[in-house]
Amino acid sequence: MSRPTGDRSPRALVGGAPRATYVLRFDGRGLTAESGQSIAAVLWNAGILAWRTTREGGAPRGAFCGIGSCYDCLVTVNGRPNQRACLVPARAGDTVTTQEGTGRADLAV
Amino acid sequence: MPTSPSDPSSPERAVSGPAVPDLAVVGAGPAGLAAAVTAARLGLRVALLDAGERPGGQFYRRPAPGLGAERPEALHHQWAAFATREAALRAHESAGRITYLPAHHVWTVVPDGGRWTLHAVAGPEERSVTLRASSVLLATGAYERQLPFPGWTLPGVVGAGGAQAMLKGGLVLPGKRVVVAGSGPLLLAVAGSLAAAGATVPAVVEAASYTAYAGRLPALLRNPGKLAEGAAYGSALLRHGVRLLTRHAVTEAHGRGRVEAVTVARLDGDWRPLPGTGRRIPCDAVAVGHGLVPQLELATALGCATRPGADGTVALELDAGQRTSVPGIWSAGETGGIGGAELALTEGELAAFSLAGRPAPAALVRRRARLRAFAGAMAAAHRPGEGWTGWLREDTDVCRCEEVPAGRIRQATRDLGARDARTVKLLTRAGMGWCQGRMCGPAVAALAGETSSAAGAAPDRRPLSCPVPLRHLAELPQDPH
Numbered sequence: 001m002s003r004p005t006g007d008r009s010p011r012a013l014v015g016g017a018p019r020a021t022y023v024l025r026f027d028g029r030g031l032t033a034e035s036g037q038s039i040a041a042v043l044w045n046a047g048i049l050a051w052r053t054t055r056e057g058g059a060p061r062g063a064f065c066g067i068g069s070c071y072d073c074l075v076t077v078n079g080r081p082n083q084r085a086c087l088v089p090a091r092a093g094d095t096v097t098t099q100e101g102t103g104r105a106d107l108a109v
Numbered sequence: 110m111p112t113s114p115s116d117p118s119s120p121e122r123a124v125s126g127p128a129v130p131d132l133a134v135v136g137a138g139p140a141g142l143a144a145a146v147t148a149a150r151l152g153l154r155v156a157l158l159d160a161g162e163r164p165g166g167q168f169y170r171r172p173a174p175g176l177g178a179e180r181p182e183a184l185h186h187q188w189a190a191f192a193t194r195e196a197a198l199r200a201h202e203s204a205g206r207i208t209y210l211p212a213h214h215v216w217t218v219v220p221d222g223g224r225w226t227l228h229a230v231a232g233p234e235e236r237s238v239t240l241r242a243s244s245v246l247l248a249t250g251a252y253e254r255q256l257p258f259p260g261w262t263l264p265g266v267v268g269a270g271g272a273q274a275m276l277k278g279g280l281v282l283p284g285k286r287v288v289v290a291g292s293g294p295l296l297l298a299v300a301g302s303l304a305a306a307g308a309t310v311p312a313v314v315e316a317a318s319y320t321a322y323a324g325r326l327p328a329l330l331r332n333p334g335k336l337a338e339g340a341a342y343g344s345a346l347l348r349h350g351v352r353l354l355t356r357h358a359v360t361e362a363h364g365r366g367r368v369e370a371v372t373v374a375r376l377d378g379d380w381r382p383l384p385g386t387g388r389r390i391p392c393d394a395v396a397v398g399h400g401l402v403p404q405l406e407l408a409t410a411l412g413c414a415t416r417p418g419a420d421g422t423v424a425l426e427l428d429a430g431q432r433t434s435v436p437g438i439w440s441a442g443e444t445g446g447i448g449g450a451e452l453a454l455t456e457g458e459l460a461a462f463s464l465a466g467r468p469a470p471a472a473l474v475r476r477r478a479r480l481r482a483f484a485g486a487m488a489a490a491h492r493p494g495e496g497w498t499g500w501l502r503e504d505t506d507v508c509r510c511e512e513v514p515a516g517r518i519r520q521a522t523r524d525l526g527a528r529d530a531r532t533v534k535l536l537t538r539a540g541m542g543w544c545q546g547r548m549c550g551p552a553v554a555a556l557a558g559e560t561s562s563a564a565g566a567a568p569d570r571r572p573l574s575c576p577v578p579l580r581h582l583a584e585l586p587q588d589p590h
Contacts, residue, residue: 008307010280014172015179036173040489043281049264049283049367056512060366062264066271067167069252072509
């Protein structure tokens with residue numbers, strides 16, 4: 001999460017302010033997104049580090065490599081499973097849901 | 110096949126420039142960006158394809174324009190080197206000398222009657238794009254090397270480069286109290302940025318010993334700039350009260366559902382944890398990485414020759430003009446061995462001279478030699494010792510995607526006769542998941558007893574460098590041969 005310690009924060013470090021903020025839904029909860037942030041960044045900003053459970057062990061996972069290489073941050077965005085949260089820009093009105101297993105439970109395979 | 114502005118068959122493209130550029134550059138990080146603008150200045154028509162939305166690669170990653178950052182350079186050093194090249198890119202783009210194609214992820218390059226065809230997946234809608242070029246420069250960079258430890262799959266344990274990327278790009282931190290661990294100079298930069306951005310960093314835990322550099326004094330003395338950079342990181346860490354623990358490693362992350370603390374232990378010279386030296390440090394995140402691995406999918410698929418590096422990774426074999434062993438394919442930057450942004454900028458420019466058939470300026474050649482010498486010293490100092498596997502437990506997941514624990518990999522080597530990562534993969538599925546072994550590859554190879562310095566060591570081969578919709582493969586024209 002990006003809560004500042006004292007007067008230090010990522011925002012204070014680079015100055016400026018987001019051009020717009022908007023709300024996206026994560027598992028029914030409203031989160032504030034800043035224009036230009038990836039879905040993973042919005043989740044980290046809200047202190048959320050896990051948004052997937054693994055296929056075998058059902059263990060919680062979130063962003064790891066941050067650059068699209070590791071696929072640990074896969075998430076379901078607007079009903080589409082297996083989206084890399086660290087690469088997908090958050091858009092106003094997005095619905096993000098925790099992805100369980102392969103994210104294809106609806107296919108019953 | 111659908112057309113796009115980057116498709117030579119598109120009328121829009123035909124008007125704006127020649128159908129076949131002289132050079133396609135893959136990657137707009139320091140090496141690719143420097144190569145593209147230098148080649149354009151030397152008269153070549155260039156197409157610059159990049160997976161990212163903005164030029165700069167991982168090193169010069171900065172917040173999206175919507176975040177309104179007034180001082181993106183606060184998260185960087187050597188910003189001016191990037192800013193001048195980005196300005197040159199925009200000027201060449203306006204003049205029609207460079208076609209810049211962001212959000213284009215090239216997944217394969219194939220020979221095409223004396224030229225090359227590049228296949229890319231473009232944009233969030235995953236359009237199929239093909240582009241032909243007379244020559245190709247691969248500037249695909251690197252990703253982080255990870256060595257697993259118990260608890261490393263807990264949420265809150267993130268890549269050191271990942272934490273840096275999320276901070277630079279999204280202005281967010283993984284936690285308030287972040288232990289930075291692993292090996293390599295990147296850790297100092299990451300710890301400095303996290304602290305400057307408001308995190309508390311209780312310790313930087315470095316497995317190697319910085320005294321290892323002392324054995325490479327000539328390479329250090331030729332690089333006073335690098336020493337000054339190191340000193341700057343050191344004083345930044347002191348200012349923020351960050352401790353640097355060398356010859357130590359995080360040997361376990363603890364927590365239920367997310368990381369709450371780590372155990373840090375002393376290591377012997379071979380990176381074996383010394384019994385009884387473990388102590389707990391409370392934290393809510395861990396940023397971990399053990400150096401970088403050259404990203405070679407496109408190059409190895411083309412058959413480019415590789416060589417083992419002093420850091421235990423495999424890099425491309427390149428000549429003085431940055432040519433690979435495959436005529437018509439050049440490469441620059443981390444693909445030729447991990448060496449940092451300044452070296453990548455230098456090699457990108459050298460490649461451009463060679464591509465344009467011009468003699469390389471002597472200053473560039475000297476700078477490359479000097480920086481490569483430093484890279485060699487750095488690689489040797491931070492090469493993982495073989496004892497690191499001593500901190501794995503049998504139930505520690507090594508392959509994050511397929512959830513394959515160390516015990517099953519050891520069983521494959523001990524009981525089933527596996528001697529290399531490929532056989533381990535076939536027996537256990539380690540490396541067969543979404544990331545295709547990018548995260549577990551070095552660890553699996555170590556557990557299988559492979560050493561990359563061995564003669565004949567080969568990098569992982571992946572026919573596709575990123576996910577490709579099956580419909581794109583179905584639409585490919587038949588191979589005439």
